[in-house]
Amino acid sequence: xxxxxxxxxxRRFPNVPPYQWHESTDVPFAELQKPLSEAxxxxxxxxxxxxxxxxxxxxxxxxxxxxxxxxxxxxRDLLISHDSYDHSGAKKDINSVLPYQRLQELEDEGVIGxxxxxxxxxxxxxxxxxxLLDEIIPxxxxxxxxxxxxxxxxxxx
Numbered sequence: 001x002x003x004x005x006x007x008x009x010x011r012r013f014p015n016v017p018p019y020q021w022h023e024s025t026d027v028p029f030a031e032l033q034k035p036l037s038e039a040x041x042x043x044x045x046x047x048x049x050x051x052x053x054x055x056x057x058x059x060x061x062x063x064x065x066x067x068x069x070x071x072x073x074x075x076r077d078l079l080i081s082h083d084s085y086d087h088s089g090a091k092k093d094i095n096s097v098l099p100y101q102r103l104q105e106l107e108d109e110g111v112i113g114x115x116x117x118x119x120x121x122x123x124x125x126x127x128x129x130x131x132l133l134d135e136i137i138p139x140x141x142x143x144x145x146x147x148x149x150x151x152x153x154x155x156x157x
Contacts, residue, residue: 124156
């Protein structure tokens with residue numbers, strides 16, 4: 001079932017001025033330079049997932065930090081700090097918001113070359129777009145380049 005996200009946000013937060021949604025018109029499409037079966041794929045999620053020994057995200061909004069989750073992490077070591085969605089499905093299967101085990105299965109099946117060593121999680125509900133676009137995203141891109149990632153799988157929550 002499709003969810004009209006913008007209308008959902010407006011109904012949920014009726015006393016908040018309308019959010020100025022970001023529209024990116026100058027980001028070029030980057031064609032994958034190798035078969036997906038040979039590519040290193042990174043996972044990025046805005047589900048507020050973190051390791052139990054990491055600092056929790058600020059759950060409501062504007063947490064401008066990110067966490068790295070190793071691909072060999074036991075899912076029982078993962079927690080969620082995000083108050084903008086129902087966690088019940090994610091508590092049953094963390095892969096619903098951070099599908100790192102599903103991507104490992106795709107690696108095992110040869111669909112992707114490999115899952116990068118680290119997955120990256122951050123919060124949704126970031127209204128400080130300038131900081132997000134000028135600082136946080138470039139920092140994550142730097143990490144992806146260091147890991148020699150060819151493609152990224154984005155999971156907006």
